[in-house]
Amino acid sequence: MRKALFVTSGVLLAVFALQFAFAAVGAFTKPAGDSAYTLHRITGSAVIPLLILLMTLFAALAKAPGKLIGLAILPLGLVILQPVFAGIANGMTDDGGATSTVGLIIGALHAINAIIMVHVVVNVMRGARKLGEAAEAA
């Protein structure tokens, strides 16, 4: 299960990289329609949350310390914020449909939150590796 935890956290990091790329796909798609972000939306609302749940399950099954299990579930709370930030950012426009400064700041939080999630998962991966090393040394 330690190996499964290590591998799942690695897969999640790779999917995060894809998710950043899908955000760029959305930004550069012309004409910019609602479907431009379909890949980003599916990965962010289904694939990533499922992988986080799997990672947490493996952390629990590997009998990881509570701190590591907490670190594994933390991105689930953060990923729930993503559609909230995106929704507010998209909705905060003036009567003419122009973005507002507050809306843009909240949109930026969506990107910063993504970077935070990457760092949390890197730490889960490190924790999983240490867990494996400790088991081998015992």
Ligand code: HEM
């Ligand atoms: C890896 C972490 C990320 C996750 C889990 C994530 C998740 C999501 C989700 C679920 C949505 C859809 C919201 C909705 O339709 O209600 C969304 C929208 C969006 N995301 Fe992300 N996102 C991530 C990273 C990023 C990054 C790094 C950027 C760009 C720098 C970005 C830019 C956007 C934009 C512009 C939208 C709005 C698309 C639209 O107007 O339909 N996202 N994201």
